[in-house]
Amino acid sequence: MQKVTVKINKGYDFFVGEDVLGGALEPVLFEIKARRCAVIADAAAEKYHLDALSAVLSHAGCEYVCYTLAPGERSKSLSEYGEILTFLADNEICRNDVIIALGGGVAGDISGFCAATYMRGIRYINIPTTLLAAVDSSVGGKCAVDLPEGKNLAGAFWQPEAVICDTRFLKTLDEAEIRSGAGEILKYGLLADGRLLSAAASRESCVSEDIISQCVSIKADYVREDETDFGVRRFLNLGHTAAHAAELLSGYTLPHGEAVAYGLSVITHAAEKNNMCESGLSDIVDASIKAAGLPCAASMNYSSADLASAAMGDKKRSGNKITLVIPRSVGKCFLHTMKTDELAEFLACGTGEK
Numbered sequence: 001m002q003k004v005t006v007k008i009n010k011g012y013d014f015f016v017g018e019d020v021l022g023g024a025l026e027p028v029l030f031e032i033k034a035r036r037c038a039v040i041a042d043a044a045a046e047k048y049h050l051d052a053l054s055a056v057l058s059h060a061g062c063e064y065v066c067y068t069l070a071p072g073e074r075s076k077s078l079s080e081y082g083e084i085l086t087f088l089a090d091n092e093i094c095r096n097d098v099i100i101a102l103g104g105g106v107a108g109d110i111s112g113f114c115a116a117t118y119m120r121g122i123r124y125i126n127i128p129t130t131l132l133a134a135v136d137s138s139v140g141g142k143c144a145v146d147l148p149e150g151k152n153l154a155g156a157f158w159q160p161e162a163v164i165c166d167t168r169f170l171k172t173l174d175e176a177e178i179r180s181g182a183g184e185i186l187k188y189g190l191l192a193d194g195r196l197l198s199a200a201a202s203r204e205s206c207v208s209e210d211i212i213s214q215c216v217s218i219k220a221d222y223v224r225e226d227e228t229d230f231g232v233r234r235f236l237n238l239g240h241t242a243a244h245a246a247e248l249l250s251g252y253t254l255p256h257g258e259a260v261a262y263g264l265s266v267i268t269h270a271a272e273k274n275n276m277c278e279s280g281l282s283d284i285v286d287a288s289i290k291a292a293g294l295p296c297a298a299s300m301n302y303s304s305a306d307l308a309s310a311a312m313g314d315k316k317r318s319g320n321k322i323t324l325v326i327p328r329s330v331g332k333c334f335l336h337t338m339k340t341d342e343l344a345e346f347l348a349c350g351t352g353e354k
């Protein structure tokens with residue numbers, strides 16, 4: 001088992017390893033004196049892994065009720081959020097009870113937002129069951145639901161009591177879900193550690209506790225410096241302006257990790273065309289993306305005009321300015337602010353239209 005401590009005001013531990021659930025969860029439940037939990041479970045995670053969680057909760061003497069989320073981004077909605085709050089109230093979940101998220105980024109994000117807002121905030125524990133949630137979304141405390149106008153537009157920063165990634169749970173993921181998680185691993189590779197670029201190419205390395213804890217350590221360092229995303233944490237948005245725009249344009253049918261890989265490719269091509277990065281960087285990035293079976297800029301047909309207009313709902317926009325994370329070389333990036341009316345032209349260098 002490996003442990004990464006997220007050192008912020010209300011610090012917490014991320015545990016990862018094969019069969020770690022009981023050994024990590026029971027002490028946390030004991031420490032926070034949890035007697036009742038509301039498990040908010042993605043339907044697939046529930047089908048495959050609720051029994052294992054249930055056994056640990058029962059051994060710890062913790063009662064639970066379970067709310068099932070339909071798989072997919074559509075569940076990260078205001079209406080689902082309302083349904084969950086009603087479920088919590090109907091089941092008399094109190095302020096000293098605990099929410100447990102069991103699932104991928106969707107379950108984690110909406111559970112965290114419910115935890116942040118139900119009764120003005122209750123505790124929660126995140127149990128990521130997708131690779132993407134394991135390496136990225138389960139850590140850092142960003143939680144949200146989507147609005148029709150854009151992703152994650154209603155949300156909060158609400159840190160979990162602990163995050164527990166039992167790598168047994170990742171064994172039931174299909175290849176598409178592994179690829180999607182690999183998109184975020186590539187982001188960490190381009191942002192901070194080039195070794196992760198090659199790690200993303202194989203399922204075995206992607207789901208290893210070493211790679212997962214390496215990604216989480218990188219994220220934890222940024223979060224420690226800037227919990228609320230006004231400073232260095234913005235570097236974690238590498239590739240995400242085009243990614244979120246492509247997700248919106250696809251009607252949220254494009255998996256997040258695939259969108260991130262595409263966004264990394266677009267931004268690197270745009271940077272290279274504008275002499276903002278080392279020459280040849282886009283070839284390196286595209287080769288890693290293809291090796292992981294993910295889409296690069298040339299694999300998709302979104303126009304720069306559509307991407308730029310979809311990016312207007314992006315949280316990284318401020319008035320008529322938007323800040324992009326630009327790769328300079330593998331492991332080195334910088335922030336660059338431009339006028340929103342220059343974005344389409346810049347992205348056109350990334351999509352291949354220019």
Ligand SMILES: NC(=O)c1ccc[n+]([C@@H]2O[C@H](COP(=O)([O-])OP(=O)(O)OC[C@H]3O[C@@H](n4cnc5c(N)ncnc54)[C@H](O)[C@@H]3O)[C@@H](O)[C@H]2O)c1
Binds near residue numbers: 072170172
């Ligand atoms: N909060 C953050 O910092 C942050 C960071 C990155 C992404 N996100 C969000 O995360 C979401 C994407 O997360 P995701 O890719 O995990 O998607 P997801 O939660 O929709 O899960 C993807 C699919 O995997 C299935 N699944 C989950 N666990 C499984 C298991 N163990 N075995 C088999 N199938 C399983 C689900 O049913 C679903 O079909 C997006 O909403 C994105 O915005 C949040």
